[in-house]
Amino acid sequence: MKKIRFECLPPALWGKNIRSELGQQQWDISRKKAYKRHNHRCCICGCAGKMNAHEVWKLKISQKNNYGIQELVDIISVCDDCHNVIHIGRSLSIGIPFDVLIQRYIQLNNISYEEAIDDFDYIDNKLIVLNSVTRWSTDLSNLSKIEGGT
Numbered sequence: 050m051k052k053i054r055f056e057c058l059p060p061a062l063w064g065k066n067i068r069s070e071l072g073q074q075q076w077d078i079s080r081k082k083a084y085k086r087h088n089h090r091c092c093i094c095g096c097a098g099k100m101n102a103h104e105v106w107k108l109k110i111s112q113k114n115n116y117g118i119q120e121l122v123d124i125i126s127v128c129d130d131c132h133n134v135i136h137i138g139r140s141l142s143i144g145i146p147f148d149v150l151i152q153r154y155i156q157l158n159n160i161s162y163e164e165a166i167d168d169f170d171y172i173d174n175k176l177i178v179l180n181s182v183t184r185w186s187t188d189l190s191n192l193s194k195i196e197g198g199t
């Protein structure tokens with residue numbers, strides 16, 4: 050089990066999240082609960098400091114690839130450096146060097162450079178499939194379970 054994984058969300062899902070679906074107020078509540086649940090520490094490297102709430106999604110696509118559901122499965126707290134690795138596509142687009150991101154990925158997972166590059170290529174290819182999905186819906190029904198409710 051890898052400590053940190055690259056996440057790949059197709060552009061169609063960028064900006065579709067708790068904030069966009071339920072509003073800023075609910076997002077503020079949910080992200081603060083996430084920080085508290087995880088004792089204000091990074092769920093990946095364990096460091097303390099300024100945290101980001103990261104939404105973990107499960108993407109389910111129909112066999113014909115014409116319909117997809119993004120299901121919220123967790124909200125974790127992560128530090129800036131780990132968050133940048135998770136969102137490697139976005140990080141590259143804002144100018145964070147590939148080497149910085151891949152080296153952190155290698156260290157946290159204790160794997161070889163080759164394996165890290167394989168993982169990156171895998172995500173890159175998966176995005177091609179995800180980008181072919183034309184309709185997406187967002188499923189936030191796990192939110193209360195994630196937050197310890199019913």
Ligand SMILES: [Zn+2]
Pocket residue numbers: 091092093094095096127128129130131132
């Ligand atoms: Zn971290």
Ligand SMILES: [Zn+2]
Pocket residue numbers: 102103104132135136
């Ligand atoms: Zn995130």
